[in-house]
Amino acid sequence: MQAYLDGLATASLAWLIILELAGIVVWHLIPRWRVNLRLIVEIAFFTAMTAVLIYSDISPRQFQGYGLENAHAFIVIMAKLLWWLHLAWAIIGFVRIYLVLEGNPREAHLLQDIVVGLVYLCVTLSALAFVFGVPIGTLVATSGVIAIVLGLALQNTLGDVFSGIALTLGRSYSLGDWILLADGTEGRVIASTWRSTQILTGANNVVALPNSVLAKLGLTNISQPDETHLLKMTVRVAPTRMPSIVEEVMQSVLAGCNSIVREPPPQVALKNLDAVALELELQFWVKNPSLRTKARNEMMDLFYRHCKSAGLLLAMPPSAIALMNEPPTEERARPPEITPLALIEAIPIFLGLTRSERELLARSCAIREYQKNDIIVQQGQMLASMMIIRAGIVAMRYGEQEQRRLSPGDFFGESGLLAGMGEVCTLQAHTRVTVYEIDQQSFAPLLDARPAIAEEIATRLSARADHIRHLPISTKAQERSARAFLKAMRTIFGS
Numbered sequence: 001m002q003a004y005l006d007g008l009a010t011a012s013l014a015w016l017i018i019l020e021l022a023g024i025v026v027w028h029l030i031p032r033w034r035v036n037l038r039l040i041v042e043i044a045f046f047t048a049m050t051a052v053l054i055y056s057d058i059s060p061r062q063f064q065g066y067g068l069e070n071a072h073a074f075i076v077i078m079a080k081l082l083w084w085l086h087l088a089w090a091i092i093g094f095v096r097i098y099l100v101l102e103g104n105p106r107e108a109h110l111l112q113d114i115v116v117g118l119v120y121l122c123v124t125l126s127a128l129a130f131v132f133g134v135p136i137g138t139l140v141a142t143s144g145v146i147a148i149v150l151g152l153a154l155q156n157t158l159g160d161v162f163s164g165i166a167l168t169l170g171r172s173y174s175l176g177d178w179i180l181l182a183d184g185t186e187g188r189v190i191a192s193t194w195r196s197t198q199i200l201t202g203a204n205n206v207v208a209l210p211n212s213v214l215a216k217l218g219l220t221n222i223s224q225p226d227e228t229h230l231l232k233m234t235v236r237v238a239p240t241r242m243p244s245i246v247e248e249v250m251q252s253v254l255a256g257c258n259s260i261v262r263e264p265p266p267q268v269a270l271k272n273l274d275a276v277a278l279e280l281e282l283q284f285w286v287k288n289p290s291l292r293t294k295a296r297n298e299m300m301d302l303f304y305r306h307c308k309s310a311g312l313l314l315a316m317p318p319s320a321i322a323l324m325n326e327p328p329t330e331e332r333a334r335p336p337e338i339t340p341l342a343l344i345e346a347i348p349i350f351l352g353l354t355r356s357e358r359e360l361l362a363r364s365c366a367i368r369e370y371q372k373n374d375i376i377v378q379q380g381q382m383l384a385s386m387m388i389i390r391a392g393i394v395a396m397r398y399g400e401q402e403q404r405r406l407s408p409g410d411f412f413g414e415s416g417l418l419a420g421m422g423e424v425c426t427l428q429a430h431t432r433v434t435v436y437e438i439d440q441q442s443f444a445p446l447l448d449a450r451p452a453i454a455e456e457i458a459t460r461l462s463a464r465a466d467h468i469r470h471l472p473i474s475t476k477a478q479e480r481s482a483r484a485f486l487k488a489m490r491t492i493f494g495s
Helices: 002-029 035-055 071-098 105-130 136-153 155-170 211-216 243-255 289-310 318-323 340-345 355-363 414-419 440-449 453-468 482-493
Strands: 178-181 186-192 196-201 206-210 219-221 229-237 267-273 278-286 366-370 375-377 385-391 394-398 401-406 426-429 433-439
Touching (some): 002 035, 196 211, 340 385, 355 440, 385 414
Antiparallel strands (some): 196 206, 229 278, 366 433, 385 433
Protein backbone atom coordinates (compact mmCIF):
# COMPACT_ATOMS: atom_id res chain seq x y z
CA MET A 1 0.00 0.00 0.00
CA GLN A 2 2.85 2.38 0.89
CA ALA A 3 4.57 1.60 -2.41
CA TYR A 4 1.35 2.44 -4.23
CA LEU A 5 1.06 5.79 -2.42
CA ASP A 6 4.71 6.59 -3.14
CA GLY A 7 4.17 5.80 -6.80
CA LEU A 8 1.07 7.98 -6.87
CA ALA A 9 2.97 10.86 -5.24
CA THR A 10 5.85 10.45 -7.69
CA ALA A 11 3.40 10.50 -10.60
CA SER A 12 1.77 13.65 -9.21
CA LEU A 13 5.17 15.33 -8.91
CA ALA A 14 6.06 14.26 -12.42
CA TRP A 15 2.89 15.89 -13.71
CA LEU A 16 3.76 18.92 -11.56
CA ILE A 17 7.13 19.23 -13.27
CA ILE A 18 5.43 18.98 -16.65
CA LEU A 19 2.98 21.68 -15.53
CA GLU A 20 5.84 23.90 -14.36
CA LEU A 21 7.77 23.44 -17.61
CA ALA A 22 4.60 24.26 -19.55
CA GLY A 23 4.29 27.42 -17.48
CA ILE A 24 7.84 28.40 -18.47
CA VAL A 25 7.04 27.88 -22.14
CA VAL A 26 3.81 29.88 -21.92
CA TRP A 27 5.63 32.65 -20.02
CA HIS A 28 8.09 33.09 -22.87
CA LEU A 29 5.43 32.82 -25.58
CA ILE A 30 3.42 35.75 -24.20
CA PRO A 31 4.86 39.10 -25.44
CA ARG A 32 6.63 41.18 -22.79
CA TRP A 33 4.26 44.10 -23.27
CA ARG A 34 1.25 41.90 -22.32
CA VAL A 35 2.07 42.25 -18.62
CA ASN A 36 -1.50 41.75 -17.39
CA LEU A 37 -1.96 38.51 -19.34
CA ARG A 38 1.44 37.28 -18.17
CA LEU A 39 0.49 37.90 -14.55
CA ILE A 40 -2.89 36.15 -14.84
CA VAL A 41 -1.36 33.08 -16.52
CA GLU A 42 1.48 32.94 -14.00
CA ILE A 43 -0.92 33.15 -11.04
CA ALA A 44 -2.97 30.31 -12.52
CA PHE A 45 0.09 28.06 -12.99
CA PHE A 46 1.48 28.98 -9.57
CA THR A 47 -1.85 28.21 -7.85
CA ALA A 48 -2.06 24.82 -9.57
CA MET A 49 1.54 23.94 -8.62
CA THR A 50 0.95 24.95 -5.00
CA ALA A 51 -2.15 22.73 -4.85
CA VAL A 52 -0.19 19.72 -6.20
CA LEU A 53 2.61 20.24 -3.66
CA ILE A 54 0.11 20.46 -0.80
CA TYR A 55 -1.64 17.32 -2.09
CA SER A 56 1.71 15.55 -2.18
CA ASP A 57 2.44 16.68 1.41
CA ILE A 58 5.54 18.63 0.34
CA SER A 59 6.29 22.05 1.81
CA PRO A 60 8.47 24.21 -0.47
CA ARG A 61 9.35 26.40 2.53
CA GLN A 62 10.94 23.61 4.57
CA PHE A 63 14.09 21.60 3.99
CA GLN A 64 13.07 17.93 4.12
CA GLY A 65 16.49 16.33 3.74
CA TYR A 66 16.00 14.78 0.32
CA GLY A 67 19.11 13.62 -1.48
CA LEU A 68 19.73 12.56 -5.04
CA GLU A 69 19.92 8.81 -4.35
CA ASN A 70 16.63 8.00 -6.03
CA ALA A 71 14.32 9.33 -8.72
CA HIS A 72 11.63 10.43 -6.25
CA ALA A 73 14.05 12.70 -4.39
CA PHE A 74 15.31 14.23 -7.64
CA ILE A 75 11.74 14.92 -8.76
CA VAL A 76 10.93 16.60 -5.42
CA ILE A 77 13.99 18.84 -5.71
CA MET A 78 13.11 19.82 -9.28
CA ALA A 79 9.48 20.50 -8.31
CA LYS A 80 10.47 22.76 -5.43
CA LEU A 81 13.05 24.64 -7.54
CA LEU A 82 10.50 25.31 -10.28
CA TRP A 83 7.94 26.37 -7.66
CA TRP A 84 10.34 29.02 -6.35
CA LEU A 85 11.03 30.17 -9.92
CA HIS A 86 7.33 30.63 -10.65
CA LEU A 87 6.90 32.45 -7.33
CA ALA A 88 9.59 34.91 -8.45
CA TRP A 89 7.85 35.42 -11.80
CA ALA A 90 4.50 36.02 -10.10
CA ILE A 91 6.02 38.69 -7.84
CA ILE A 92 7.80 40.26 -10.82
CA GLY A 93 4.47 40.41 -12.65
CA PHE A 94 3.01 42.51 -9.82
CA VAL A 95 6.12 44.72 -9.82
CA ARG A 96 5.88 45.42 -13.55
CA ILE A 97 2.21 46.43 -13.28
CA TYR A 98 1.94 48.31 -10.01
CA LEU A 99 5.40 49.81 -9.41
CA VAL A 100 5.07 52.84 -11.72
CA LEU A 101 5.95 56.52 -11.54
CA GLU A 102 3.47 58.73 -13.38
CA GLY A 103 5.17 60.80 -16.06
CA ASN A 104 8.59 59.27 -15.39
CA PRO A 105 8.80 55.99 -17.37
CA ARG A 106 12.60 55.92 -17.41
CA GLU A 107 12.87 56.20 -13.62
CA ALA A 108 10.05 53.67 -13.14
CA HIS A 109 11.80 51.13 -15.37
CA LEU A 110 15.06 51.59 -13.45
CA LEU A 111 13.29 51.14 -10.11
CA GLN A 112 11.50 48.04 -11.41
CA ASP A 113 14.80 46.51 -12.53
CA ILE A 114 16.31 47.08 -9.08
CA VAL A 115 13.32 45.46 -7.33
CA VAL A 116 13.36 42.54 -9.81
CA GLY A 117 17.04 41.98 -9.05
CA LEU A 118 16.27 41.89 -5.32
CA VAL A 119 13.41 39.43 -5.93
CA TYR A 120 15.71 37.05 -7.82
CA LEU A 121 18.35 37.35 -5.08
CA CYS A 122 15.84 36.56 -2.31
CA VAL A 123 14.36 33.63 -4.25
CA THR A 124 17.83 32.21 -4.94
CA LEU A 125 18.75 32.35 -1.24
CA SER A 126 15.40 30.82 -0.28
CA ALA A 127 15.87 27.96 -2.77
CA LEU A 128 19.36 27.26 -1.44
CA ALA A 129 18.02 27.14 2.12
CA PHE A 130 14.72 25.27 1.68
CA VAL A 131 15.64 22.96 -1.20
CA PHE A 132 19.31 22.12 -0.63
CA GLY A 133 19.61 22.93 3.07
CA VAL A 134 22.49 25.38 2.61
CA PRO A 135 23.21 27.30 5.86
CA ILE A 136 22.26 30.77 4.70
CA GLY A 137 23.57 32.46 7.83
CA THR A 138 27.09 31.20 7.22
CA LEU A 139 26.80 31.94 3.51
CA VAL A 140 25.61 35.48 4.17
CA ALA A 141 28.41 36.06 6.67
CA THR A 142 31.02 34.78 4.22
CA SER A 143 29.47 36.78 1.41
CA GLY A 144 29.49 39.84 3.65
CA VAL A 145 33.24 39.59 4.14
CA ILE A 146 33.75 39.17 0.40
CA ALA A 147 31.39 42.09 -0.27
CA ILE A 148 33.37 44.31 2.11
CA VAL A 149 36.63 43.47 0.35
CA LEU A 150 35.10 44.07 -3.08
CA GLY A 151 33.41 47.24 -1.86
CA LEU A 152 36.71 48.69 -0.65
CA ALA A 153 38.41 47.75 -3.90
CA LEU A 154 35.60 49.13 -6.07
CA GLN A 155 34.34 51.95 -3.88
CA ASN A 156 34.87 54.63 -6.53
CA THR A 157 33.12 52.60 -9.22
CA LEU A 158 30.28 51.63 -6.89
CA GLY A 159 29.98 55.25 -5.81
CA ASP A 160 29.60 56.29 -9.43
CA VAL A 161 27.00 53.57 -10.04
CA PHE A 162 24.83 54.48 -7.05
CA SER A 163 25.23 58.18 -7.78
CA GLY A 164 24.06 57.46 -11.32
CA ILE A 165 20.98 55.72 -9.91
CA ALA A 166 20.30 58.66 -7.58
CA LEU A 167 20.70 61.20 -10.39
CA THR A 168 18.39 59.20 -12.65
CA LEU A 169 15.70 58.81 -10.01
CA GLY A 170 16.07 62.44 -8.93
CA ARG A 171 15.65 63.54 -12.55
CA SER A 172 17.75 66.67 -12.12
CA TYR A 173 18.36 66.71 -15.86
CA SER A 174 17.65 64.74 -19.03
CA LEU A 175 19.55 64.05 -22.21
CA GLY A 176 19.72 67.23 -24.27
CA ASP A 177 19.38 69.60 -21.29
CA TRP A 178 21.76 72.53 -20.91
CA ILE A 179 23.24 72.54 -17.39
CA LEU A 180 25.58 74.81 -15.42
CA LEU A 181 27.69 73.23 -12.66
CA ALA A 182 28.92 74.94 -9.51
CA ASP A 183 32.52 74.74 -10.74
CA GLY A 184 31.65 76.76 -13.86
CA THR A 185 31.37 73.86 -16.31
CA GLU A 186 28.51 74.50 -18.70
CA GLY A 187 27.12 72.60 -21.66
CA ARG A 188 24.52 70.21 -23.03
CA VAL A 189 24.11 66.66 -21.67
CA ILE A 190 24.80 64.27 -24.55
CA ALA A 191 25.22 60.93 -22.69
CA SER A 192 24.50 59.49 -19.26
CA THR A 193 25.66 56.04 -18.15
CA TRP A 194 26.00 54.20 -14.84
CA ARG A 195 29.61 55.38 -14.62
CA SER A 196 29.66 58.97 -15.89
CA THR A 197 27.82 61.81 -17.58
CA GLN A 198 29.14 63.51 -20.72
CA ILE A 199 28.62 67.23 -21.35
CA LEU A 200 29.23 69.01 -24.66
CA THR A 201 30.54 72.48 -23.82
CA GLY A 202 30.26 75.67 -25.85
CA ALA A 203 33.89 75.18 -26.95
CA ASN A 204 32.81 71.92 -28.66
CA ASN A 205 34.64 69.80 -26.09
CA VAL A 206 33.18 66.75 -24.34
CA VAL A 207 33.60 66.75 -20.55
CA ALA A 208 33.14 63.35 -18.88
CA LEU A 209 32.22 63.72 -15.21
CA PRO A 210 32.01 60.72 -12.83
CA ASN A 211 28.51 60.49 -11.41
CA SER A 212 29.85 60.63 -7.84
CA VAL A 213 31.45 64.00 -8.59
CA LEU A 214 28.36 65.28 -10.39
CA ALA A 215 26.10 64.26 -7.50
CA LYS A 216 28.17 66.38 -5.08
CA LEU A 217 28.19 69.47 -7.29
CA GLY A 218 25.31 71.89 -7.31
CA LEU A 219 23.90 72.31 -10.80
CA THR A 220 21.51 74.67 -12.53
CA ASN A 221 19.34 73.17 -15.25
CA ILE A 222 19.01 76.00 -17.76
CA SER A 223 16.68 73.94 -19.97
CA GLN A 224 13.98 73.56 -17.32
CA PRO A 225 11.14 74.42 -17.37
CA ASP A 226 12.17 75.55 -20.88
CA GLU A 227 15.32 76.82 -22.59
CA THR A 228 14.33 80.48 -22.40
CA HIS A 229 17.26 82.10 -20.62
CA LEU A 230 17.42 85.42 -18.74
CA LEU A 231 20.34 87.75 -19.45
CA LYS A 232 21.25 90.91 -17.56
CA MET A 233 23.45 93.68 -18.94
CA THR A 234 24.50 96.64 -16.81
CA VAL A 235 25.05 99.96 -18.61
CA ARG A 236 26.12 103.39 -17.41
CA VAL A 237 24.92 106.69 -18.84
CA ALA A 238 26.02 110.19 -17.91
CA PRO A 239 23.23 111.86 -15.86
CA THR A 240 22.52 114.57 -18.42
CA ARG A 241 18.83 113.69 -18.83
CA MET A 242 16.02 112.75 -16.47
CA PRO A 243 16.04 109.05 -15.51
CA SER A 244 12.58 108.60 -17.04
CA ILE A 245 13.87 109.81 -20.42
CA VAL A 246 16.90 107.51 -20.21
CA GLU A 247 14.62 104.62 -19.28
CA GLU A 248 12.47 105.32 -22.35
CA VAL A 249 15.56 105.22 -24.57
CA MET A 250 16.60 101.90 -23.02
CA GLN A 251 13.12 100.53 -23.71
CA SER A 252 13.72 101.41 -27.36
CA VAL A 253 17.03 99.54 -27.21
CA LEU A 254 15.23 96.42 -25.99
CA ALA A 255 12.37 96.84 -28.47
CA GLY A 256 14.79 97.03 -31.40
CA CYS A 257 16.74 93.86 -30.63
CA ASN A 258 16.02 90.97 -33.01
CA SER A 259 17.85 88.26 -31.02
CA ILE A 260 15.60 88.22 -27.95
CA VAL A 261 12.11 86.87 -27.27
CA ARG A 262 9.15 89.17 -26.64
CA GLU A 263 7.54 86.98 -23.98
CA PRO A 264 8.34 87.40 -21.17
CA PRO A 265 8.78 91.10 -21.99
CA PRO A 266 12.22 92.68 -21.49
CA GLN A 267 12.61 95.15 -18.64
CA VAL A 268 14.74 98.12 -17.60
CA ALA A 269 15.78 98.46 -13.96
CA LEU A 270 17.30 101.68 -12.55
CA LYS A 271 20.04 100.48 -10.22
CA ASN A 272 22.00 103.51 -9.08
CA LEU A 273 22.28 107.26 -9.57
CA ASP A 274 25.04 109.65 -8.54
CA ALA A 275 26.75 112.76 -9.85
CA VAL A 276 28.80 110.72 -12.32
CA ALA A 277 26.51 108.07 -13.78
CA LEU A 278 23.03 106.66 -14.01
CA GLU A 279 23.37 102.90 -13.81
CA LEU A 280 20.72 100.73 -15.44
CA GLU A 281 20.22 97.00 -15.87
CA LEU A 282 18.74 95.65 -19.09
CA GLN A 283 16.92 92.38 -18.46
CA PHE A 284 15.97 90.29 -21.47
CA TRP A 285 15.40 86.66 -22.46
CA VAL A 286 16.84 84.61 -25.31
CA LYS A 287 15.31 81.50 -26.87
CA ASN A 288 18.17 79.21 -25.81
CA PRO A 289 21.62 79.57 -24.20
CA SER A 290 23.45 79.33 -27.52
CA LEU A 291 22.06 82.78 -28.48
CA ARG A 292 23.52 84.61 -25.48
CA THR A 293 26.61 85.98 -27.20
CA LYS A 294 24.68 87.07 -30.28
CA ALA A 295 22.05 88.81 -28.15
CA ARG A 296 24.67 90.60 -26.01
CA ASN A 297 26.53 91.82 -29.09
CA GLU A 298 23.38 93.14 -30.73
CA MET A 299 22.19 94.71 -27.49
CA MET A 300 25.50 96.54 -27.04
CA ASP A 301 25.39 97.82 -30.63
CA LEU A 302 21.82 99.04 -30.21
CA PHE A 303 22.66 100.65 -26.88
CA TYR A 304 25.37 102.72 -28.55
CA ARG A 305 23.19 103.64 -31.54
CA HIS A 306 20.15 104.69 -29.50
CA CYS A 307 22.26 106.65 -27.02
CA LYS A 308 23.88 108.51 -29.89
CA SER A 309 20.50 109.07 -31.55
CA ALA A 310 18.93 110.39 -28.33
CA GLY A 311 21.91 112.59 -27.42
CA LEU A 312 22.91 110.58 -24.34
CA LEU A 313 26.52 110.45 -23.19
CA LEU A 314 28.17 107.26 -21.98
CA ALA A 315 29.43 107.52 -18.40
CA MET A 316 33.08 107.18 -17.54
CA PRO A 317 34.04 103.87 -15.90
CA PRO A 318 34.31 104.00 -12.09
CA SER A 319 38.08 103.57 -12.26
CA ALA A 320 38.41 106.78 -14.29
CA ILE A 321 36.31 109.02 -12.07
CA ALA A 322 39.32 110.26 -10.14
CA LEU A 323 40.83 111.64 -13.37
CA MET A 324 37.78 113.76 -14.23
CA ASN A 325 37.91 117.47 -13.46
CA GLU A 326 34.16 117.93 -13.46
CA PRO A 327 31.44 115.36 -14.11
CA PRO A 328 29.12 116.13 -17.04
CA THR A 329 25.86 117.84 -16.16
CA GLU A 330 22.73 118.51 -18.16
CA GLU A 331 23.79 122.12 -18.66
CA ARG A 332 27.40 121.46 -19.71
CA ALA A 333 26.89 118.22 -21.64
CA ARG A 334 27.42 118.30 -25.38
CA PRO A 335 25.43 115.42 -26.84
CA PRO A 336 26.85 113.87 -30.00
CA GLU A 337 25.39 115.36 -33.16
CA ILE A 338 23.86 112.93 -35.63
CA THR A 339 24.31 114.34 -39.11
CA PRO A 340 23.20 112.84 -42.43
CA LEU A 341 26.86 112.63 -43.43
CA ALA A 342 27.73 110.49 -40.38
CA LEU A 343 24.93 108.06 -41.21
CA ILE A 344 25.80 107.91 -44.91
CA GLU A 345 29.43 107.11 -44.08
CA ALA A 346 28.25 104.08 -42.08
CA ILE A 347 26.18 102.60 -44.95
CA PRO A 348 28.04 99.71 -46.68
CA ILE A 349 26.66 100.33 -50.18
CA PHE A 350 28.17 103.84 -50.18
CA LEU A 351 31.68 102.79 -49.14
CA GLY A 352 32.90 103.29 -52.71
CA LEU A 353 31.91 106.96 -52.74
CA THR A 354 34.47 109.67 -52.15
CA ARG A 355 34.20 112.12 -49.28
CA SER A 356 32.92 114.88 -51.56
CA GLU A 357 30.31 112.55 -53.09
CA ARG A 358 29.02 111.62 -49.64
CA GLU A 359 28.85 115.27 -48.65
CA LEU A 360 26.84 115.98 -51.79
CA LEU A 361 24.34 113.26 -50.86
CA ALA A 362 24.17 114.51 -47.26
CA ARG A 363 23.34 118.07 -48.36
CA SER A 364 20.45 116.79 -50.47
CA CYS A 365 18.84 114.77 -47.65
CA ALA A 366 15.34 115.65 -46.52
CA ILE A 367 13.85 114.89 -43.10
CA ARG A 368 10.63 112.90 -42.79
CA GLU A 369 8.76 111.75 -39.70
CA TYR A 370 6.29 108.92 -39.08
CA GLN A 371 4.06 108.34 -36.10
CA LYS A 372 3.77 105.02 -34.31
CA ASN A 373 2.00 102.32 -36.40
CA ASP A 374 2.20 104.38 -39.61
CA ILE A 375 2.73 102.25 -42.73
CA ILE A 376 5.82 103.57 -44.50
CA VAL A 377 5.48 101.28 -47.52
CA GLN A 378 3.43 98.19 -48.30
CA GLN A 379 4.94 94.91 -49.41
CA GLY A 380 5.53 94.96 -53.18
CA GLN A 381 5.35 98.74 -53.48
CA MET A 382 8.40 100.68 -54.65
CA LEU A 383 10.05 103.41 -52.61
CA ALA A 384 11.58 105.98 -54.95
CA SER A 385 13.74 107.21 -52.08
CA MET A 386 16.26 105.63 -49.77
CA MET A 387 15.62 106.30 -46.08
CA ILE A 388 18.13 106.25 -43.23
CA ILE A 389 16.68 105.96 -39.73
CA ARG A 390 17.67 108.91 -37.54
CA ALA A 391 15.60 107.91 -34.53
CA GLY A 392 12.99 105.28 -33.69
CA ILE A 393 12.30 101.68 -34.69
CA VAL A 394 10.84 100.31 -37.94
CA ALA A 395 9.30 96.82 -38.13
CA MET A 396 9.69 94.68 -41.27
CA ARG A 397 6.69 92.39 -41.87
CA TYR A 398 6.26 89.69 -44.49
CA GLY A 399 2.57 88.91 -44.59
CA GLU A 400 1.42 88.80 -40.98
CA GLN A 401 4.79 87.73 -39.58
CA GLU A 402 7.38 90.16 -38.30
CA GLN A 403 10.82 89.43 -39.76
CA ARG A 404 13.05 91.88 -37.93
CA ARG A 405 13.28 95.43 -36.60
CA LEU A 406 15.40 98.31 -37.86
CA SER A 407 17.05 100.79 -35.48
CA PRO A 408 18.87 104.13 -35.82
CA GLY A 409 21.59 103.84 -38.44
CA ASP A 410 19.73 101.17 -40.45
CA PHE A 411 18.31 102.02 -43.86
CA PHE A 412 15.74 100.79 -46.36
CA GLY A 413 14.39 101.65 -49.81
CA GLU A 414 17.79 101.30 -51.51
CA SER A 415 16.44 98.75 -54.02
CA GLY A 416 13.68 101.16 -55.07
CA LEU A 417 16.00 104.15 -55.29
CA LEU A 418 18.75 102.46 -57.27
CA ALA A 419 16.98 99.63 -59.13
CA GLY A 420 13.27 100.46 -59.19
CA MET A 421 12.37 97.25 -57.32
CA GLY A 422 9.49 96.83 -54.89
CA GLU A 423 9.97 96.20 -51.18
CA VAL A 424 9.83 92.55 -50.15
CA CYS A 425 8.38 93.45 -46.76
CA THR A 426 5.85 95.88 -45.36
CA LEU A 427 7.65 98.58 -43.36
CA GLN A 428 5.76 99.98 -40.37
CA ALA A 429 6.80 102.48 -37.71
CA HIS A 430 7.04 100.58 -34.42
CA THR A 431 7.68 103.83 -32.55
CA ARG A 432 7.81 107.46 -33.61
CA VAL A 433 10.40 107.48 -36.42
CA THR A 434 12.59 110.18 -37.95
CA VAL A 435 14.40 109.39 -41.21
CA TYR A 436 16.73 111.09 -43.66
CA GLU A 437 15.48 110.70 -47.25
CA ILE A 438 17.65 110.49 -50.39
CA ASP A 439 15.70 110.59 -53.67
CA GLN A 440 16.72 109.65 -57.22
CA GLN A 441 17.26 113.27 -58.25
CA SER A 442 19.92 113.56 -55.55
CA PHE A 443 21.72 110.39 -56.58
CA ALA A 444 21.61 110.81 -60.37
CA PRO A 445 24.45 113.40 -60.56
CA LEU A 446 26.83 110.94 -58.87
CA LEU A 447 26.28 108.23 -61.48
CA ASP A 448 26.47 110.77 -64.30
CA ALA A 449 29.84 111.99 -63.06
CA ARG A 450 31.26 108.53 -62.32
CA PRO A 451 29.33 105.64 -64.01
CA ALA A 452 31.87 103.03 -62.79
CA ILE A 453 30.53 103.14 -59.24
CA ALA A 454 27.29 101.50 -60.45
CA GLU A 455 28.92 98.05 -60.60
CA GLU A 456 30.29 98.31 -57.07
CA ILE A 457 26.98 99.52 -55.69
CA ALA A 458 25.13 96.70 -57.53
CA THR A 459 27.46 94.12 -55.95
CA ARG A 460 26.87 95.54 -52.47
CA LEU A 461 23.11 95.64 -53.04
CA SER A 462 23.14 91.95 -54.02
CA ALA A 463 25.13 91.05 -50.90
CA ARG A 464 22.70 92.99 -48.71
CA ALA A 465 19.75 91.13 -50.27
CA ASP A 466 21.06 87.80 -48.94
CA HIS A 467 19.11 88.18 -45.70
CA ILE A 468 15.79 88.02 -47.58
CA ARG A 469 16.56 85.02 -49.81
CA HIS A 470 14.55 82.72 -47.52
CA LEU A 471 11.36 84.58 -48.43
CA PRO A 472 9.23 83.03 -51.23
CA ILE A 473 10.08 85.56 -53.95
CA SER A 474 10.21 83.83 -57.29
CA THR A 475 9.10 86.36 -59.88
CA LYS A 476 11.66 87.52 -62.38
CA ALA A 477 10.93 91.14 -61.50
CA GLN A 478 12.20 90.47 -58.01
CA GLU A 479 15.50 88.88 -59.03
CA ARG A 480 18.16 90.40 -56.78
CA SER A 481 21.46 89.30 -58.25
CA ALA A 482 24.27 91.79 -58.90
CA ARG A 483 23.58 91.58 -62.64
CA ALA A 484 19.88 92.36 -62.13
CA PHE A 485 20.68 95.35 -59.92
CA LEU A 486 23.23 96.73 -62.41
CA LYS A 487 20.81 96.36 -65.33
CA ALA A 488 18.03 98.10 -63.41
CA MET A 489 20.33 100.96 -62.35
CA ARG A 490 21.45 101.58 -65.94
CA THR A 491 17.82 101.58 -67.07
CA ILE A 492 16.76 104.11 -64.43
CA PHE A 493 19.75 106.45 -64.51
CA GLY A 494 20.80 105.88 -68.13
CA SER A 495 24.44 105.25 -67.18
